Amino acid sequence: MSEAVPRKLKVATVSLAGCFGCHMSFLDIDEYLFELLDKIEFDRSPLTDLKHCGPCDIGLVEGGVCNAENVHVLREFRRQCKTLIALGACAINGGLPAQRNHLDIGHCLQAVYLSRPGLAGGHVPDDPELPLPLDKVHPIHEVVRVDYFLPGCPPTGEAIWRFLSDLIAGRTPRLDYPMLHFD
Amino acid sequence: MSASHGRPKKGSLPPGGTAHSAKGAQTSATFLLDGQPVPFDEGQTILEAARAAGHYIPHLCWHPDFPPHGSCKLCIVKVAGRHVSSCAMPAKDGWEVESNTPEMNGERRALLQMLFVEGNHFCPSCEKSGNCQLQALAYDLEMTTPRFNHFFPDRPVDATHPDVLLDFNRCIFCELCVRASRDQDGKGVFALTNRGIHKHLVVNAESGCLGDTDFSKDDAAAHICPVGVILEKRVGFAVPIGQRKYDARPIRVVAMEEDKP
Ligand code: SF4
Ligand code: SF4
Ligand code: FES
Numbered sequence: 001m002s003e004a005v006p007r008k009l010k011v012a013t014v015s016l017a018g019c020f021g022c023h024m025s026f027l028d029i030d031e032y033l034f035e036l037l038d039k040i041e042f043d044r045s046p047l048t049d050l051k052h053c054g055p056c057d058i059g060l061v062e063g064g065v066c067n068a069e070n071v072h073v074l075r076e077f078r079r080q081c082k083t084l085i086a087l088g089a090c091a092i093n094g095g096l097p098a099q100r101n102h103l104d105i106g107h108c109l110q111a112v113y114l115s116r117p118g119l120a121g122g123h124v125p126d127d128p129e130l131p132l133p134l135d136k137v138h139p140i141h142e143v144v145r146v147d148y149f150l151p152g153c154p155p156t157g158e159a160i161w162r163f164l165s166d167l168i169a170g171r172t173p174r175l176d177y178p179m180l181h182f183d
Numbered sequence: 184m185s186a187s188h189g190r191p192k193k194g195s196l197p198p199g200g201t202a203h204s205a206k207g208a209q210t211s212a213t214f215l216l217d218g219q220p221v222p223f224d225e226g227q228t229i230l231e232a233a234r235a236a237g238h239y240i241p242h243l244c245w246h247p248d249f250p251p252h253g254s255c256k257l258c259i260v261k262v263a264g265r266h267v268s269s270c271a272m273p274a275k276d277g278w279e280v281e282s283n284t285p286e287m288n289g290e291r292r293a294l295l296q297m298l299f300v301e302g303n304h305f306c307p308s309c310e311k312s313g314n315c316q317l318q319a320l321a322y323d324l325e326m327t328t329p330r331f332n333h334f335f336p337d338r339p340v341d342a343t344h345p346d347v348l349l350d351f352n353r354c355i356f357c358e359l360c361v362r363a364s365r366d367q368d369g370k371g372v373f374a375l376t377n378r379g380i381h382k383h384l385v386v387n388a389e390s391g392c393l394g395d396t397d398f399s400k401d402d403a404a405a406h407i408c409p410v411g412v413i414l415e416k417r418v419g420f421a422v423p424i425g426q427r428k429y430d431a432r433p434i435r436v437v438a439m440e441e442d443k444p
Contacts, residue, residue: 086328089307092327098335099305101333102337141330153306177322180325180327181322181430182304
C-alpha cells in the first residue's frame with residue numbers, strides 16, 4: 001500500500017481442447033507484451049511450463065473440455081483464479097473439437113485406431129496414463145462458472161490486448177464492434 | 184395476430200423513402216419509439232413504420248417482401264408494459280414503444296443464445312460467416328457467450344443438389360425459404376415439419392433430397408436464408424474477412440442503408 005509500484009497481477013493460461021491458436025494470438029500482441037509484463041506475472045502457463053496453478057488474479061482458458069484431465073485442470077483454474085476468462089471459440093462453444101459431438105466416441109476411436117485403411121494390428125490406446133475422452137466436447141461454461149468470454153477463432157491480438165488492459169485497469173472489458181467476431 | 188391481412192402493401196418498395204409517411208398530409212397518427220415520434224399509416228406495423236422513418240428494430244424472420252411471420256421474436260418491443268412482436272403488431276396512435284433499451288436488448292440476447300445452442304453454429308467453418316444475420320445480431324447485441332448448454336443436435340447435410348448445399352445445422356426455422364419457394368418461385372420445395380424441439384426443415388421430395396426437386400440456384404428461395412443453410416456451391420469464402428457485409432458495420436446500420444433507394 002505504501003509502495004509506489006502496485007503488486008503485479010498473477011495470470012495463468014492453459015490450452016485444453018484447443019489448437020494453441022489463441023495462445024499464438026496472445027503472443028501476437030508483440031511489443032505490448034513488455035507493457036503487459038510490467039503489470040502481470042505468469043503462473044501456470046505453456047509460457048512458464050509450470051504444471052499447477054497457484055492463487056491467481058486472472059485465468060485464461062483456451063479450448064473446450066474433451067477429456068477427464070481437462071475437467072480437473074479447469075476445476076483447478078476455477079478454484080485458483082479470481083477471474084476466469086473463456087478465451088476463443090472452443091472454450092466458448094466447443095469449437096472444432098465439438099464437431100465430433102454428433103458421432104459416437106467409440107466409433108470414432110475404432111475408425112481411427114482399428115478400421116482405418118492401411119492400418120495393421122492397431123488397437124485403441126488404453127495406457128492408464130492417457131486421460132479418458134468424454135463422450136462429448138463441452139464449452140467450459142458447462143463445467144465451471146465463467147466470468148468473461150472473449151470470442152474469436154482466435155480472437156485477434158488487438159482484442160486480447162484491449163480485453164486484458166481493460167481488466168487490469170479495473171474496467172469492465174468491452175470490445176469495439178469490429179473486434180467482436182466468432183470466426 | 185391477423186395483422187398480415189389488409190396491410191397496405193408498402194414498406195418494402197419505397198421509391199421515395201419516407202415520402203408517403205404522414206408529414207402532415209393524409210394522417211397525423213404517431214407513436215413514440217424510444218421517445219422519438221414515428222408517423223404511420225393506418226394498418227402499418229410498428230416495425231414497418233419505424234423502418235420507414237429510419238429506425239432499425241432487430242428482426243430475423245421478417246422480410247419486406249412477405250407478410251409478418253412472428254416466429255423469431257427478435258423484434259419484440261414493449262408497449263404499455265406488454266411485449267409485442269413489432270413486425271406483426273399494427274401501430275396505434277399515441278403509443279409509447281420501447282425497443283432499444285437494456286431490457287429489450289437483454290431479452291433479444293437471450294433469444295439469440297437459445298437459437299445458437301439449439302443448432303450447431305460453428306461460425307469459423309460457415310460460408311455465411313460475416314454475411315449472416317443471426318451472427319450480425321449477436322455482434323450488435325454483444326452476445327459473447329451462448330450461456331445455455333448446447334444441444335449439439337445431429338442434423339446431416341444434404342449435398343444432393345448439383346448447385347446448392349443444405350446445411351440444416353444452422354436452420355432457425357424462420358420459414359423464409361418456405362415462403363419464397365411457395366409464394367415467389369411457385370414451387371413449394373421446403374416445409375417445416377413437427378413441433379417444438381422436434382421442428383425441422385424438410386424438402387418436398389419423396390426421397391427428401393434437394394437433388395430430387397426442381398429447385399434451382401436462381402430461385403428466390405436460394406437467396407433468402409438469413410443464416411447459412413441454403414448455400415450455393417463453389418462460391419463460398421470468396422469475400423475476404425474484413426470486407427464481408429457485417430465485418431465493419433453493425434446490422435442496424437447496414438440494414439437501414441439497404442432500405443435507401
Ligand atoms: S449461420 Fe451464422 S451464426 Fe450460424 S454458423 Fe453460420 S455464420 Fe455462424
Ligand atoms: S433454411 Fe434458412 S430460410 Fe429456411 S427456415 Fe431455415 S433459416 Fe429460415
Ligand atoms: S421479426 Fe418479428 S417475430 Fe421475427
